[in-house]
Amino acid sequence: MTSGHHFYRHHNGxxxxxxxxxMFSQHLLDYLQFVQNSSSHYNELIQRTGLKVQNDPITVxxxxxxxxxxxxxxxxxxxxxxxxxxxxxxxxxxxxxxxxSVVRICxxxxxxxxxxxxxxxxxxxxxxxxxxxVCIDVGAAGIYDFYFRAARNLGVARAIFLHLTAExxxxxxxxxxxxxxxxxxxxxxxxxxxxxxxGLWKPGACPIRVLFMMGEHIDTSFRTVxxxxxxxxxxxxxxxxxxxxxxxxxxxxNGHHFNPHFVLPSIKSPTYTASESIEGEVLFTTLHxxxxxxxxxxxxxxxxxxxxxxxxGEPSPRxxxxxxxxxxxxxxxxKFSYSMFFAALSDKVPDIKIMSLEILENGARGxxxxxxxxxxxxxxxxxxxxxxxxxxxxxxxxxxxRYGFVDFKISFKPVTNFGGRKxxxxxDHRSExxx
Numbered sequence: 001m002t003s004g005h006h007f008y009r010h011h012n013g014x015x016x017x018x019x020x021x022x023m024f025s026q027h028l029l030d031y032l033q034f035v036q037n038s039s040s041h042y043n044e045l046i047q048r049t050g051l052k053v054q055n056d057p058i059t060v061x062x063x064x065x066x067x068x069x070x071x072x073x074x075x076x077x078x079x080x081x082x083x084x085x086x087x088x089x090x091x092x093x094x095x096x097x098x099x100x101s102v103v104r105i106c107x108x109x110x111x112x113x114x115x116x117x118x119x120x121x122x123x124x125x126x127x128x129x130x131x132x133x134v135c136i137d138v139g140a141a142g143i144y145d146f147y148f149r150a151a152r153n154l155g156v157a158r159a160i161f162l163h164l165t166a167e168x169x170x171x172x173x174x175x176x177x178x179x180x181x182x183x184x185x186x187x188x189x190x191x192x193x194x195x196x197x198x199g200l201w202k203p204g205a206c207p208i209r210v211l212f213m214m215g216e217h218i219d220t221s222f223r224t225v226x227x228x229x230x231x232x233x234x235x236x237x238x239x240x241x242x243x244x245x246x247x248x249x250x251x252x253x254n255g256h257h258f259n260p261h262f263v264l265p266s267i268k269s270p271t272y273t274a275s276e277s278i279e280g281e282v283l284f285t286t287l288h289x290x291x292x293x294x295x296x297x298x299x300x301x302x303x304x305x306x307x308x309x310x311x312x313g314e315p316s317p318r319x320x321x322x323x324x325x326x327x328x329x330x331x332x333x334x335k336f337s338y339s340m341f342f343a344a345l346s347d348k349v350p351d352i353k354i355m356s357l358e359i360l361e362n363g364a365r366g367x368x369x370x371x372x373x374x375x376x377x378x379x380x381x382x383x384x385x386x387x388x389x390x391x392x393x394x395x396x397x398x399x400x401x402r403y404g405f406v407d408f409k410i411s412f413k414p415v416t417n418f419g420g421r422k423x424x425x426x427x428d429h430r431s432e433x434x435x
Contacts, residue, residue, distance in 0.1 A: 004020050005019050005316075005317050008058070010062045014266050014268055015266065015270050016265065017260050017266075019260055019261065024261070027261060028061060028287075029054065032046065036053060038290075039079050041079060045064055046064065049064065061285075066283060066297075067283075067294050067296055067298065069102065072242060077102075077103060077105070077292070080105035084105060084291060088108065089105055089107050090106050091103050091104065091105060092104040092244070103241075104241055104242055104292050105292045106291060106292065107290070107291045109290055110244075111146070113262065113289070114288070115153075117259070117262060118237075121247075122150055122154055122212075124249075124257065124312075124314070125248075126251075127156065128154055129155030131156050132158040133158065133182045134180035134183050135162070135183075136164050136185045136189065137186065138163070138164045138189065141163065144161050144184075160178060160180075162174060162175070162178075164192075164193070168195075168196055181208060182208070183210070184211075184237075185212075186213065186215045187213050187217070188354075194353070208230055208232045210235060211232050212235055212236075212237050213234055214239070217321050219342070235248065235249045236248070238258075238319065240299050243263060243286055244289075247263075250310060250312040250314060254311070255306060255310065255320050257316045257317075258316060258318070259316055260317065261287060261288075263285070264287055265283065265284055266282070266285070268280050276307040276308045277304060277307070279304045279305075279322065280302065281301070283297060283298060284296075284299055300326055301323075302321075302322040302325060304319070305317060323339050324338075324426075331400055332406070334397075334400065338426045341355075344389055345390075348385050349385060355374065355375055356425060356426075356427075357371060358372040358374075358426075358427045358428075358429060361429070368404055368406060370409055371407070371408050371409070372411065374412070375412050376412065377412045377413060379412065383410055386410050387410060391408070
């Protein structure tokens with residue numbers, strides 16, 4: 001409890017991160033009373049507990065069920081639209097990495113709360129008046145006004161958007177003249193830009209000192225290469241469409257700091273990795289959202305959370321993203337994951353920065369499946385190395401291959417053909433996966 005927070009154990013074995021102060025119970029009470037009055041769905045769930053919020057908000061929260069993506073899409077989104085009435089609002093759509101898009105409805109109060117989180121993320125690594133802040137993306141410039149407002153509130157005078165097009169080299173070239181000190185983009189886009197970005201400045205002359213990565217996990221080895229070549233530090237900004245931005249790294253790059261007064265995480269039946277550290281599938285409750293709020297929302301991420309103090313001195317708990325729950329799958333009763341394959345293959349070929357995996361039924365071989373891997377064309381000389389690793393060097397997979405339960409296909413394509421704004425790393429086409 002050295003960080004001013006503790007793990008609260010639920011009746012079903014789940015664990016939430018609660019602040020220690022007495023006022024948190026009142027904060028949770030206010031929130032639950034608000035959603036009870038504004039959401040028919042959550043009001044019904046609270047009523048089903050048979051408990052009164054005003055008497056024991058923590059126990060009511062304990063017994064509330066999870067919120068699924070389907071409930072979010074169908075029930076809560078309709079309620080959010082009804083809530084806004086004639087008030088101005090903005091929408092945030094998911095992009096690229098999910099099969100079914102979701103949308104979050106935000107009024108000005110929600111927007112300002114998320115902006116406070118964003119400002120904390122930027123200020124944590126020293127963004128300020130001397131910086132030139134540049135965002136580069138394939139989408140519309142309007143979505144970046146949010147980040148620009150946060151940067152301007154910290155004194156940044158120059159905030160610029162660059163549109164990344166299919167002409168990647170031409171899109172990146174203006175960065176040389178702009179001389180950004182802070183750059184914000186997505187890992188998938190950085191990978192596409194990297195062949196042109198890495199040579200834009202002479203060694204030691206790159207002005208970028210802070211590179212914010214958002215929307216996706218960035219591979220550790222690629223992160224190390226970028227930091228070494230550009231002479232900058234990469235900081236991850238963790239969030240999701242449904243929750244918004246919620247956590248950011250400090251200068252020590254060792255976990256994402258977050259504020260449970262804004263977004264309260266719970267872990268399903270966690271594994272304790274230390275007395276102050278747990279791992280498992282995360283659920284989020286958005287205490288700061290008043291239009292499209294969620295309770296114990298199944299966002300689909302596996303994370304680690306620690307209450308141990310950080311060297312930076314900030315007392316907030318920290319979160320590490322581990323993997324998407326949708327990136328784990330079963331083959332003939334054995335459990336595998338995208339990250340397992342990426343780690344094994346990149347151990348032999350460190351130059352891997354992009355890899356997509358599709359799982360297909362192999363009708364010609366009964367219950368067998370085909371694992372179809374896609375890599376950039378530049379890695380085609382390593383085709384035989386990839387096959388060798390898949391057939392012989394991944395424990396459990398080697399026997400499935402020998403007994404005919406799985407086969408492999410390796411293909412190569414241009415980096416620009418790996419999808420849109422985000423890369424879909426794993427697609428499971430099997431009928432049972434879609435059911």
